[in-house]
Amino acid sequence: MPTILITGSNGLVGRELIRAFDKLPEYTVIATSLSPDKITMPDVAFHQLDITNRQSVAQLFNDLLPNVVIHSAAVSAPDTCETDKELCNRVNIEGTQNVADACKAIGAKMLFISTDFVFDGAMGPYSEIDIPNPVSYYGWSKLEGEKITQQLNNWSIVRTVLVYGDTVELNRSNFVTWVKGALEKGENIKVVNDQYRTPTYAPDLAFGIVKAAEWLVYNKGNEIWHISGPLPLISVYDMALKIAAFYNLDSSFIETIASASLNQPAKRPPVTGFILDKAANHLNYKPIEFTKGLEKLGL
Numbered sequence: 001m002p003t004i005l006i007t008g009s010n011g012l013v014g015r016e017l018i019r020a021f022d023k024l025p026e027y028t029v030i031a032t033s034l035s036p037d038k039i040t041m042p043d044v045a046f047h048q049l050d051i052t053n054r055q056s057v058a059q060l061f062n063d064l065l066p067n068v069v070i071h072s073a074a075v076s077a078p079d080t081c082e083t084d085k086e087l088c089n090r091v092n093i094e095g096t097q098n099v100a101d102a103c104k105a106i107g108a109k110m111l112f113i114s115t116d117f118v119f120d121g122a123m124g125p126y127s128e129i130d131i132p133n134p135v136s137y138y139g140w141s142k143l144e145g146e147k148i149t150q151q152l153n154n155w156s157i158v159r160t161v162l163v164y165g166d167t168v169e170l171n172r173s174n175f176v177t178w179v180k181g182a183l184e185k186g187e188n189i190k191v192v193n194d195q196y197r198t199p200t201y202a203p204d205l206a207f208g209i210v211k212a213a214e215w216l217v218y219n220k221g222n223e224i225w226h227i228s229g230p231l232p233l234i235s236v237y238d239m240a241l242k243i244a245a246f247y248n249l250d251s252s253f254i255e256t257i258a259s260a261s262l263n264q265p266a267k268r269p270p271v272t273g274f275i276l277d278k279a280a281n282h283l284n285y286k287p288i289e290f291t292k293g294l295e296k297l298g299l
C-alpha cells in the first residue's frame with residue numbers, strides 16, 4: 001500500500017488533499033504542517049514539520065519512508081514573498097530543496113504543487129509546453145522549486161490557478177469568502193478588471209493531484225500537469241459579480257479597478273488560465289465551472 005506524505009496539510013490545498021486521499025483505502029496518508037493540526041482526521045497521522053529545518057525533514061522522511069511526497073507547503077501570498085524575500089527564499093526554495101534531498105535519500109517520488117504565476121500573463125491561457133517567465137518574486141521562487149523538483153529521478157509538477165474552497169476551519173480567506181463576507185457587511189471592495197483566470201474548485205484540484213500522484217506511483221513518467229478550472233477565462237471582476245449574483249448580494253459595492261492602481265507589492269500576471277487537454281486526456285480530469293463550484297461549496 002503506497003504511503004503518501006503531504007506537506008502544508010493545514011493549507012487550503014493540503015487540507016483538500018488529505019480529504020481526497022482519506023477516501024481512498026489503497027493509500028496510507030501522512031499529514032505534515034508547520035503549525036499544530038487544524039483538520040484532525042481519525043485515519044490520518046499528523047506530524048508537525050518545519051520544512052526549513054533540513055535535519056527534521058530528513059529525519060521524519062527516514063522514519064516514515066513515504067513512497068510519494070506531495071509538497072504543497074509554501075509562502076503562498078505573492079505580496080509576502082515580494083516584501084519578505086528572505087522568508088520566501090527560506091521556505092519556497094531552501095524548504096523545497098530540503099524536501100527534495102530527503103526524498104532522494106530514501107528513494108521517494110516527489111510531486112510539487114506550483115502555480116500559474118510562473119508565467120508572465122502576456123499570452124494566457126497556457127499549456128504545459130509554454131515557457132515560464134515570472135513577473136513576481138513568488139512566481140520566481142515557485143519556478144526555482146520546479147527546477148529543484150526536476151533534478152530528482154521521479155517527479156511530477158502540478159500547476160494550478162486561483163483556488164477557491166471552504167476555508168472556514170482554516171482561519172484563511174480566499175477570493176469567494178472575501179467577496180461574500182464584504183458584501184454581506186455592505187463594505188465597498190475594489191476588484192481588478194484586467195486579470196483573467198480559470199479559477200479552480202479545491203476538490204477538483206485534489207482529484208487532479210490524486211490522479212497525477214497515481215501516474216507517478218505506477219511509474220508512467222515525469223510530467224508537468226496543468227490542473228485548474230475550465231476555460232473560458234473569466235476576469236476577477238466577473239468572478240466577484242458572479243459571487244454577488246449567486247448569493248443574492250448587492251453588486252453595487254464592487255468597484256472595478258485597474259491592477260496598476262492597486263499598488264500591490266507584487267506584480268500579477270494579467271492573463272493566465274490553463275489549457276487542460278493533457279490532464280483531460282491522461283488523467284480524466286473534468287473540472288466544474290465557477291458558478292457550479294459556488295453551488296457545491298454550500299457556504
Ligand SMILES: NC(=O)c1ccc[n+]([C@@H]2O[C@H](COP(=O)([O-])OP(=O)(O)OC[C@H]3O[C@@H](n4cnc5c(N)ncnc54)[C@H](OP(=O)(O)O)[C@@H]3O)[C@@H](O)[C@H]2O)c1
Nearest residue numbers: 008010011012013033034035050051073074076115162163
Ligand atoms: N491557493 C491558490 O490559489 C494557489 C494557486 C496556485 C498555486 N498554489 C500553490 O499551492 C500550494 C498550497 O497553497 P495553499 O493555497 O494551500 O496555501 P496556504 O493555504 O497558504 O497553505 C500553505 C501551507 O504551507 C505551510 N507552511 C508554510 N511555511 C511552512 C514551513 N516553514 N514548514 C512547513 N509548512 C509550512 C503552512 O503551514 P501552517 O498552516 O501549518 O502554518 C500552510 O499550511 C502552494 O505551493 C502554492 O504555491 C496555490
